[in-house]
Amino acid sequence: LLLNRDECIGMTSNSDNSIARNKELSPETSPECPAPEVSPIHLYFKQLTEGCSNNQCTNDVCASNPSFVPLSANEAAIKSVQLFKNKAVLCIKAASPDGDVLEQEDITSEEPVSSVYFDELEKHVISSEEIRNIIKTFEPTKATISSISEKLHKLFGHPAALARSFRVNNASGDSNTLVQNMEIGGQVLETQENTDEPMEVGSEGGHSSNDGNPESSISKAEQLVKNCSITGDPNTCGTRPKRKSKKVFKGIHNPLADILVDVPTTREFFAFMNENEDLAKTLISCFTNLCDDMLFESNISKDSTRSYFNVDSSYSSIFVILLENYLLSSPEYISSSFPTLLRIISQLPLCAQAQLAKFWSCQDPEELVQKIGHINQFITVQTLMSQFGQHYAVSDHVDLCNAVTVLNIFYHSSLIGGTFYSDDEMEIGDLKTDLKDYLRVRLGHDVENGDFEYNMSQTTNELSTYLGINPVHTKTPLIASSFFINETLNDVMRMEIEFLNYLDLKEESQAAPHKFSFLNYPFCLTTYNKQIGLMYDNKVKMYHERSRARAISLRYLLDILASDGEAELPSPYLKLQVNRESLVHDALQQMELYAMENPNEFKKQLFVEFQGEQGVDEGGVSKEFFQLIIEQIFVPDFGMFVYDEATRNFWFNSTSFEEDEDYSHFTLVGMLLGLAIYNNIILDVHFPMVVYKKLLGLKGVLSDLEQENATLYNSLQHLLNYEGDDVEEVYGLSFSLTSSDMFGCVVSHDLKPNGANIPVTSHNRKEYVDLYVEHFLNRSISEKFRAFRVGFNLVVYNSMIYSLFRPDEIELLVCGDKKVDFHAMEKSTIYDGGYSAETDVVRWFWQILHEMTDQQKKLFLTFSTGSDRVPLGGLSRLKLIIAKNGDDSYRLPTAHTCFNVLLLPEYSSKEKLRDRLLTAITHAKGFGMQ
Numbered sequence: 001l002l003l004n005r006d007e008c009i010g011m012t013s014n015s016d017n018s019i020a021r022n023k024e025l026s027p028e029t030s031p032e033c034p035a036p037e038v039s040p041i042h043l044y045f046k047q048l049t050e051g052c053s054n055n056q057c058t059n060d061v062c063a064s065n066p067s068f069v070p071l072s073a074n075e076a077a078i079k080s081v082q083l084f085k086n087k088a089v090l091c092i093k094a095a096s097p098d099g100d101v102l103e104q105e106d107i108t109s110e111e112p113v114s115s116v117y118f119d120e121l122e123k124h125v126i127s128s129e130e131i132r133n134i135i136k137t138f139e140p141t142k143a144t145i146s147s148i149s150e151k152l153h154k155l156f157g158h159p160a161a162l163a164r165s166f167r168v169n170n171a172s173g174d175s176n177t178l179v180q181n182m183e184i185g186g187q188v189l190e191t192q193e194n195t196d197e198p199m200e201v202g203s204e205g206g207h208s209s210n211d212g213n214p215e216s217s218i219s220k221a222e223q224l225v226k227n228c229s230i231t232g233d234p235n236t237c238g239t240r241p242k243r244k245s246k247k248v249f250k251g252i253h254n255p256l257a258d259i260l261v262d263v264p265t266t267r268e269f270f271a272f273m274n275e276n277e278d279l280a281k282t283l284i285s286c287f288t289n290l291c292d293d294m295l296f297e298s299n300i301s302k303d304s305t306r307s308y309f310n311v312d313s314s315y316s317s318i319f320v321i322l323l324e325n326y327l328l329s330s331p332e333y334i335s336s337s338f339p340t341l342l343r344i345i346s347q348l349p350l351c352a353q354a355q356l357a358k359f360w361s362c363q364d365p366e367e368l369v370q371k372i373g374h375i376n377q378f379i380t381v382q383t384l385m386s387q388f389g390q391h392y393a394v395s396d397h398v399d400l401c402n403a404v405t406v407l408n409i410f411y412h413s414s415l416i417g418g419t420f421y422s423d424d425e426m427e428i429g430d431l432k433t434d435l436k437d438y439l440r441v442r443l444g445h446d447v448e449n450g451d452f453e454y455n456m457s458q459t460t461n462e463l464s465t466y467l468g469i470n471p472v473h474t475k476t477p478l479i480a481s482s483f484f485i486n487e488t489l490n491d492v493m494r495m496e497i498e499f500l501n502y503l504d505l506k507e508e509s510q511a512a513p514h515k516f517s518f519l520n521y522p523f524c525l526t527t528y529n530k531q532i533g534l535m536y537d538n539k540v541k542m543y544h545e546r547s548r549a550r551a552i553s554l555r556y557l558l559d560i561l562a563s564d565g566e567a568e569l570p571s572p573y574l575k576l577q578v579n580r581e582s583l584v585h586d587a588l589q590q591m592e593l594y595a596m597e598n599p600n601e602f603k604k605q606l607f608v609e610f611q612g613e614q615g616v617d618e619g620g621v622s623k624e625f626f627q628l629i630i631e632q633i634f635v636p637d638f639g640m641f642v643y644d645e646a647t648r649n650f651w652f653n654s655t656s657f658e659e660d661e662d663y664s665h666f667t668l669v670g671m672l673l674g675l676a677i678y679n680n681i682i683l684d685v686h687f688p689m690v691v692y693k694k695l696l697g698l699k700g701v702l703s704d705l706e707q708e709n710a711t712l713y714n715s716l717q718h719l720l721n722y723e724g725d726d727v728e729e730v731y732g733l734s735f736s737l738t739s740s741d742m743f744g745c746v747v748s749h750d751l752k753p754n755g756a757n758i759p760v761t762s763h764n765r766k767e768y769v770d771l772y773v774e775h776f777l778n779r780s781i782s783e784k785f786r787a788f789r790v791g792f793n794l795v796v797y798n799s800m801i802y803s804l805f806r807p808d809e810i811e812l813l814v815c816g817d818k819k820v821d822f823h824a825m826e827k828s829t830i831y832d833g834g835y836s837a838e839t840d841v842v843r844w845f846w847q848i849l850h851e852m853t854d855q856q857k858k859l860f861l862t863f864s865t866g867s868d869r870v871p872l873g874g875l876s877r878l879k880l881i882i883a884k885n886g887d888d889s890y891r892l893p894t895a896h897t898c899f900n901v902l903l904l905p906e907y908s909s910k911e912k913l914r915d916r917l918l919t920a921i922t923h924a925k926g927f928g929m930q
Helices: 007-010 016-025 040-049 075-083 116-124 128-136 142-156 159-163 265-277 278-302 302-312 317-322 340-346 351-359 367-387 400-419 430-440 462-468 487-491 497-505 527-564 578-599 599-603 620-633 664-678 689-695 702-708 710-721 725-732 767-779 779-796 807-815 823-830 839-851 856-864 910-922
Strands: 181-184 187-191 245-251 419-421 474-476 573-578 603-611 643-645 647-653 736-740 746-750 831-832 881-884 894-896 901-904
Touching: 075 746, 116 302, 142 278, 159 278, 159 317, 181 599, 187 367, 187 901, 245 779, 245 910, 265 278, 265 317, 278 317, 278 340, 317 351, 340 367, 340 400, 340 839, 351 462, 367 487, 400 462, 430 779, 487 599, 487 736, 497 527, 527 578, 527 599, 527 603, 527 643, 527 807, 578 599, 578 620, 578 736, 599 664, 603 620, 620 664, 647 702, 647 779, 664 779, 664 807, 689 702, 689 779, 689 807, 710 767, 767 779, 823 839, 839 910, 856 894
Parallel strands: 187 245, 573 603, 831 881, 881 901
Antiparallel strands: 181 187, 419 474, 643 647, 736 746, 894 901
């Protein structure tokens, strides 16, 4: 609908909200200075539709400009409001009431917002003290309720007034003052203006922590103090005290003012309003009108939210205030204003999102969990009320996308408010350079000139980039990651669509601005959905390599036909031909050859062939290959790894014997780990969590030792916790370690120069523990683990694994789910060939399977699927198929492990089925009938 000039500036409405909008749009207007007969907005509209009659006009927003693109009446009406607010160039001259000609500068003044505007706002601002007085003196009379309702309408009718309300007692009234010290997660970061570099957080100073040192970590329980403002006001609200740091805050051109909301009073206000039925209805109405008004501003201009910051840089306070309403997840708000509020917050500029994240990072975690719960409740309701299908995916639901975007702000609050690994606890530099050095020095590839492209690709979370935060580098977040995962949303998510949207956004296609991908917000995804996203990413790379190999083959064939010569055509697969008797040697030799010729070969789909066997690899042969080679590599006689009986984990043997100085066998194990992930194969590998941390560039610390070597961990903790002053006499330790190598010879190692002559005392025991842990988890195995990590990265470079997964999730990728539930497998099984769940032989089969021992169940999984590991998401994800394989006979059951198909004859009795099934799973090895 075409807006006339009065409707554009809100003159036809008598509401306070319209008056406020009028004052924002025309800052020069006041009772003493009436508006001109011809509105500036009308002049802009005429300029956009008719032009200025100058055919040589160079004004980009004038219809007389030869390059101007004509606008419709509706588009011109909205554009005219936007031009007036931005004080754009005006070509047309207008007549004033007294007949004089108004020049452009008379209409588009560059003066700042008039003080009359702020004077008008102050009439509607409500202070924290006034709120408390209203609550204290409240009487449930009609007149009192009417008076409070009127105040509420005026307050919520002026967004800028609301932003200046609910202030802490000693907060400055000048909300346009720029921040000079911004606190993030317990540290003060000095502000540097006019820079494009990102904010750096958590590498050094008080915000980082060294594991095991009680004084170096930020204890949330001990540091929760009553403090409402980030700037240090001693009012009541749970935040953390400031700690000085050398880290520098960078990246915001116009730093926004501190959020000075009196959070306890705000909560008290909403509790008071919601307890009274009449006031609660008024609050809902005001809440809805406010959100609709702010959304109207958003629809007028892309940068409308930014325009609020130009008027009052404390605009973010509005969202802090509104989100303190504890009834946001109630039906009254979910069906009205809450979706609008989430939409507005999701459209905030990054500087405002960072400002909110900073503020909420200093709040009590329990209060943040409540707000996150509101958003998750909204997500659940919207998901259950929607019908998603082939043409309507979760990422097409605007409200869900907005909710996740807001959830992203709270997620970064959790990161900022937690503790980060220090520089000493990270070895990210080695992670980026080791593979390049391996390719250049050992294999002779010129990485810099494009022989091999290496890049640790990441998903695009703009707020993470803006803040300079890598979630992997967060040691302890403020809130557990599980609070951000909505299972209902994940259950209906179609990851193939999310991956396609992710590709469009990554490649910046024409459709990208209208796309949303949850893969850019991995904190809200389950590990299973992350794995599916990674699988699609790997499939695309495999397809690309197959297409490239076929194109090269076609070119070779044309060359051969032209020259009558012979040439070996490149394979579209990564083929390994191995002998069961020399499995490790054959695999190592061929994989190293592939690495030397072209490391990109590892991006092809793996295809394994056992010499002399009939099996065609559709997945099952590869599974058995990995199972057999892992069994051989991890046997104690091989000497590469040591086994801890207490933790049932393997660890790198620091004294193992290697013929090659480059530890090529450890490189092979790393390749196998990477190939298993890349080809979606689960391994029976038992590494402690610290191995997966180190793969992501993090060093092992004292807390990691508990899972790797519980006995050693308990001993070191006992030493640290010993309260006596006679540590030297009781423990008799020095800064020197002794151990036995694989041949039984005693080997000593000094933790520091002349360590054997330095006793451990109560004063230096912390240093001793740190050096011990550093030696055991890092230094003693540094060369072997570097070779292991090089092999791993040789396969998973350019992978989403670095940005999607935490160390514990990578362990699940490698080892699978630890929960074995055959009842879930039974519910998800598909029957074929005339069988059903009610068939006698099927019922007997499940009875027998549930009666098996754990070892027999593992044998059955190996027989039917090629692996005894449980995939992510549980056995229900296997989708076992039981098909009829003839009538009663003495034939053994058979299986197509590549497709999880069990071929079962229709045996005449339960005992006969038990005998045939146990015989089959016990003697199953290799492929082909013998």
